[in-house]
Amino acid sequence: VQLQASGGGVTQAGGSLRLSCSVSGVTFGSVAIAWFRQAPGKEREFVAAMRKGGGSVTYYGDSMKGRFTISRDNANNRQNLQMNTLRPEDTAVYYCAATTGNPISSTYRRSSTYPYWGQGTLVTVSS
Numbered sequence: 001v002q003l004q005a006s007g008g009g010v011t012q013a014g015g016s017l018r019l020s021c022s023v024s025g026v027t028f029g030s031v032a033i034a035w036f037r038q039a040p041g042k043e044r045e046f047v048a049a050m051r052k053g054g055g056s057v058t059y060y061g062d063s064m065k066g067r068f069t070i071s072r073d074n075a076n077n078r079q080n081l082q083m084n085t086l087r088p089e090d091t092a093v094y095y096c097a098a099t100t101g102n103p104i105s106s107t108y109r110r111s112s113t114y115p116y117w118g119q120g121t122l123v124t125v126s127s
Contacts, residue, residue: 002023004119026098034049034099037092047064097118
């Protein structure tokens with residue numbers, strides 16, 4: 001499983017960015033994708049995840065609810081993360097991660113749930 005995150009950049013507070021995670025080396029529908037982020041000097045933090053299969057069940061970190069939206073682009077084997085109303089505290093390196101399992105309510109926040117990781121993409125939000 002290979003993952004490639006893209007779409008990071010610099011924006012002002014209140015702005016928007018859309019990150020994409022391109023998936024290869026595996027049937028796209030066979031993996032569940034999550035996003036994590038890590039700011040300088042801080043621990044890795046869960047951002048969002050989507051279960052695989054029908055129903056498109058999604059999970060979000062508490063500070064992301066209502067601002068971030070995770071979605072699947074099955075035609076292009078991509079998982080997208082639309083980030084709106086960005087805040088300076090959203091500044092971090094964002095990583096996409098994958099599992100061939102299906103995260104559940106007790107596991108989706110854990111980094112260890114996802115054995116496959118892409119390189120990060122930097123998001124900088126200025127005040």
